[in-house]
Amino acid sequence: MLRRSCLKLMLAAGAALAAPAGMARAEMPATVDQPVTITFYNYNLSSATAGADATRELLKEFMAANPNITVEGIPVPPNEILSRVQADIVAGRQPDVAQLVFRDLIYIARDLGGNALEDMVPAAELADHLSGMIPQGLDLGRIDGKTYGLAYTFSTxxxxxxxxxxxxxxxxxxxxxxxxxxxxxxxxxxxxxxxxxxxxxxxxxxxxxxxxxxxxxxxxxxxxxxxxxxxxxxxxxxxxxxxxxxxxxxxxxxxxxxxxxxxxxxxxxxxxxxxxxxxxxxxxxxxxxxxxxxxxxxxxxxxxxxxxxNSGSALFVFSKDPAKQRAAYELLKFLTSKHAYTVITSKIGYLPLRLDIVDDPQYLAEWVKTHPMIRPNLEQLTRLTANVAxxxxxxxxxxxxxxxxxxxxxxxxxxxxxxxxxxxxxxxxxxxx
The missing domain is CATH 3.40.190.10 (Periplasmic binding protein-like II)
Structure with a gap:
């Protein structure tokens, strides 16, 4: 118990160092007009599977479409990633975005300094992006009515x-x-x-x-x-x-x-x-x-x-700098877009949280025709129940x-x-x- 208390004090101190007075409350800019680098702690990148290749492909596409944003992918095994995020916050190396699992949601929101998207992103802009994602999936990353984790790679x-x-x-x-x-x-x-x-x-x-x-x-x-x-x-x-x-x-x-x-x-x-x-x-x-x-x-x-x-992960933003928050949110939007879910589903095997792409010929329709084994899992999403943390x-x-x-x-x-x-x-x- 003493070790936990000390860790919470260190995390609080680390967050304070990472966010100078007033910075966390500054308004996030509407665009990224100057070069900015953000870190992305990701456990898919640490694997020797198609998940790493698909993630690298998506990050390459994102940076090509957003030349002012450089994403530094940091591969960490899934059983080590939360500890790595904790340690780097304490050391003053504030992570910007992390792929973390839902079992840690309450701790991330209440003790680790994760940002609620509603406190960071203008309401209309956030609502526009979340439109079309299955509500049960979005609810998985919410605490007290706010979204701390945006559902990302996902399965039942x-x-x-x-x-x-x-x-x-x-x-x-x-x-x-x-x-x-x-x-x-x-x-x-x-x-x-x-x-x-x-x-x-x-x-x-x-x-x-x-x-x-x-x-x-x-x-x-x-x-x-x-x-x-x-x-x-x-x-x-x-x-x-x-x-x-x-x-x-x-x-x-x-x-x-x-x-x-x-x-x-x-x-x-x-x-x-x-x-x-x-x-x-x-x-x-x-x-x-x-x-x-x-x-x-x-x-x-x-x-x-x-x-x-659900198993799988959500994307959490820890950035306190407004410019990095905007860059981080642009990355979140891209990784949970129709195009990204087409890649994530067809090349990794996770479920698409945008079901309107399943039968859309521009996205997954042809792939689903040749991979009908995904259908039973898609049907189960209608009864999705949150994994209790x-x-x-x-x-x-x-x-x-x-x-x-x-x-x-x-x-x-x-x-x-x-x-x-x-x-x-x-x-x-x-x-x-």
Missing amino acids: PILYYNADLFRQAGLDPDKPPRTWDEVKAAGEAISQKTGKHGFFPGAYGSVDGTFVYQAIEMSNGGNVRDGNRLTFAEGGAMEAVKMLRAMVDSGAHARIDVGSHMDTMASGNLGMFLYTSAVQNSLLKSAAGNYELRVAAMPAFGEKPTRPT FPGPNYRQVEKVMMDGIREAVFGEGDAEAVLKQAQADAQSLMPE
Whole structure:
């Protein structure tokens, strides 16, 4: 706790150094008339995938169209980027724009000095740019009615399945599971008749699994918290975890290392895999010539509508200098434009938050025709539900205790309900009053 308090004091001091008196309140200019350089902390740039190439392509296009703006892309791995932003603020190297995940939203807005776009951009100009973006996506980056994070790279959980294993198990690949009961039955059949793993969700990682887990439990009417009171061991959330445990006990749900799920699906050794749409292109490449990969919407609890939550990131502006704020906002506008989402969707695999481009021949129409696997995920956006972040200085510890408890409840030998209730009690002690 002392370490957290010291960090908050250092961040406050760093923000003060980065923003001389009055500068943060100065009006952002309407245009960039003089050369300005801004930093862009980006985790896609740190990868060895199409995400880095597509991001570099977009930044090159942006600078060509805006010759007065130089964007210094700073690649940082996703598990390190928040710490890097924190450290550079403390060191007086104020970041201008950062690609950060939604789980850090409350902390960024209340403690890290992120700018609310409504406080930075004229209302009419902001409304004009946000027009056409799906409201549920915009709501993900809002705190107290203001937009701190502008939704950027984005996905929801989708059910990948191996059509060849379905056939070998006597299942119809044209009729993928729609409910969790059907997933359990299909998983048992695949395990028993093929010797391969039946089902696994990417729901247990301490960072990337939270959104898949929340999508599952929210689809059963649960939630992880009610205000500052944790509820992940109650009601529909508890029943969802018990369902997963029952699938493990029956053999339908694989017992594999939580870090190996992608490799297991890519190699053709897993029948069904619930995970982000962002890995679709990668899985398609692995499956080519080896097995037939298909996708379906995430499973439901009976007739209850699913509530798919979001993974991915938002763009946050930290600039305090008005000229850099304008340059940063121009970058945000470009990266969330129709053209940029065409690149982001077709070359990386994230969902477009401007649905009017999907069937527009100027943008994604031709690509979608040849990549119909994106359709189930697009349909899920109509039921998009925010991935719930935790408040307070210990928010990441709270999340870790929760996820540790869920893994133990699902894979352990003890009583799932008792394990999860203890985890909730332990995590509650770390929550704000």
